Amino acid sequence: MTSSDVHRSGFACFVGRPNAGKSTLTNRLVGSKVAITSSKPQTTRHAIRGIVHRPDAQLIIVDTPGLHRPRTLLGRRLNDLVYETWSEVDVVGFCVPADQKVGPGDKFIAEQLKKVARRTPVLGIVTKTDLVPKEQVAQQLLDLQQVMDFADLVPVSAVDSFQVDVLSDLLVQQLPEGPQLYPDGELTDEPETTLIAELIREAALEGVRDELPHSLAVTVEEMIPREDxxxxIDVHAVVYVERQSQKSIVIGKGGERLRAVGTQARKHIQALLGSKIYLDLHVKVAKDWQRDPRQLRKLGF
Structure with a gap:
């Protein structure tokens, strides 16, 4: 077998501070929207798997929540999910945005990654290069190099696809030889209900005040084809908040805001399912759910 006949398959994950561009990069590599993106930090709450199909490889990218200093039980569980993912993948990509200086949060993550790097290669990735001049990208690469020893360093932009193919090659090089793990055409192994709930949460996150995003959770209660x-497809979903005042914000004056959320989410859900949908959205209060183990379990955490 020649080197060109070798097929590789395995898992990679992106880590970094909240809002480092991990989900956008995952979607760009996969070529489809499998992870929600938002300008709000700590948007990702599940380890979403996106599948990259290449003639020479199958790369499964696990998009993880941003690592942060947790203030709630939910925060601690999200961090545990990140650490658990690190121990299971073949290669880790450490994402640092080009438009923000390498700071204490990045150095904290690097210290944790040094323990992983003994057995798992870690790539340094400077994201969002479209936002800054080339000189600033070069400086960021130099600064990141000081933080830890990387198997490789690469600057990328998911927005304009700059060097995304180079990153794909670097990740694939670190995978073991092996057959396909998922059928052709499959882009994620997440249940449709999980993806739909995430798309609704993404729509609900846009334009709300900074303290609200962490208090939002969404469940899909029922998804059934219309009888006649x-x-x-009828989709019945609930947006959970922690306080009555937050419920008013999500619904908006005369229900205007909730209708806008439904309109935006419906467009993405229809693209996902390839079918028209009727989206029935309700907002409920689950008091302090981020700190309540019973309610966290109910909401899937």
Whole structure:
């Protein structure tokens, strides 16, 4: 077998501070929206798997929540999810945005990654290079190099696809030889209900005050084809908040804000399912759910 006949398959994950561009990069590599993106930090709450199909490899990217100093039980569980993922993948990509100086949060993550790097290669990735001049990208690469020893360093931009193919090659080089793990055409192994809940949460996150994002959770209660129509699916979902005042914010004056959330989410859900949908959205209060183990379990954490 020649080197060109070798097929590799395995798992990679991106880590970094909240809002370092991990989800956008995952979606760009996969070529489809499998992870929600938002300008709000700590948006990702599940380890979403996106599948990259190449003739020479199958790369499964696990998009993890941003590592942070937790203030709630939810925060601690999200951090545990990140550490657990690190121990299971073949290569880790450490994402640092080009438009923010390497700071204490990055150095904290690097210290944790040094323990992993003994057995798992770690790539340094400078993201969001489209936001700054080339000189600043070069300086960021030099600064990142001082933080730890990387198997490789690469600057990328998911927005304009700059060097995304180079990153894909570098990740694949670190994978073991092996057959496909998922069928052709499959882009994620997440249940549709999880992806739909995430798309609704993404729509609900846009334009809300900074303290609200962490208090939002979404569950899909039911998803059934309409009895008298074969081209329509009824989706019943609930947006949970922690306080009555937050419920008013999500619903908006006369229900205007919730209707806008539904309109935006419906567009993405229809693209995901390839079918028209009727989206029935309700908002409920689950008091202090981020700190309540019973409610966290109910909401899937």
């Amino acid at each position: 129509r074969d081209d329509l």
